[in-house]
Amino acid sequence: LSMIILKSKREIEYIREAGRITANALQLMKKLAKPGITTGELDQRCEEYIRSCGAFPSCKGYYGFPATICASVNEEVVHGIPGHRKLKDGDIISIDLVVNKNGYHGDSTVTIPVGHVHPATLKLLKVTEESLYKGIEQAVAGNHLGDIGHAVQSYAESFGYGVVRDYVGHGIGTDMHEDPEVPNYGMAGHGELLEPGMVLAIEPMINMGTEKIRQLKNGWTVVTRDGKPAAHFEHTVAITENGPEILTLPEE
Numbered sequence: 001l002s003m004i005i006l007k008s009k010r011e012i013e014y015i016r017e018a019g020r021i022t023a024n025a026l027q028l029m030k031k032l033a034k035p036g037i038t039t040g041e042l043d044q045r046c047e048e049y050i051r052s053c054g055a056f057p058s059c060k061g062y063y064g065f066p067a068t069i070c071a072s073v074n075e076e077v078v079h080g081i082p083g084h085r086k087l088k089d090g091d092i093i094s095i096d097l098v099v100n101k102n103g104y105h106g107d108s109t110v111t112i113p114v115g116h117v118h119p120a121t122l123k124l125l126k127v128t129e130e131s132l133y134k135g136i137e138q139a140v141a142g143n144h145l146g147d148i149g150h151a152v153q154s155y156a157e158s159f160g161y162g163v164v165r166d167y168v169g170h171g172i173g174t175d176m177h178e179d180p181e182v183p184n185y186g187m188a189g190h191g192e193l194l195e196p197g198m199v200l201a202i203e204p205m206i207n208m209g210t211e212k213i214r215q216l217k218n219g220w221t222v223v224t225r226d227g228k229p230a231a232h233f234e235h236t237v238a239i240t241e242n243g244p245e246i247l248t249l250p251e252e
């Protein structure tokens, strides 16, 4: 049974406040993600920034996750643990960040190219981000959940990429993970009816090769089975009477 919690306008503003801090922190990560920096240093800078905003890292301690950001490099899809690994020219890094401000969460992810990245990999990043926007366009009252997944999937697969099935987006609010699950695949017109007040984290994870993944023995890091690169983009989005509103935007 799905228990979707609808949010008031005031609650959506709280989520937007958390989401703005999330987005500003990711802008900082884009500036810092250069060859030579470690993923652990990025994590530390991110945590300092969000605490300076009076906010908290939602992932730290979540089922024992040890860090503020998930830092997933190259063939790592999601849930990479920050540490001593130094970024090098040609890497890509997905930084997934959830921020808690005043009890409300904002969740966003970007995949950042480090230095000079192979054009085929840059294409994967571009298409993955575009697939997120295809999904967001469908986050409209009167549509169904399957419209979002269908839009993401059909776009990404038209480039021959693999759409990860084992991890999905989610509702978000006073909990980081709420109902409903938001798959990046599906059938148009199927699934839960979308209504104003729903807030969804839409987060396509798109692989250059196979959609198949496996988890490393550390119990967290998820990698592609074929070792080819993966990209991940995410926004927290409110469904309103006036269409989809992205809540994880930086301040101008």
Ligand code: MF3
Residues within 6 Å of the ligand: 059, 060, 062, 063, 065, 070, 079, 096, 097, 098, 107, 201
């Ligand atoms: N943004 C991730 C998600 O939506 C959060 C992972 S936090 C972790 O699932 F603690 F589980 F790593």
Ligand code: CO
Residues within 6 Å of the ligand: 107, 169, 170, 201, 203, 234
């Ligand atoms: Co998420």
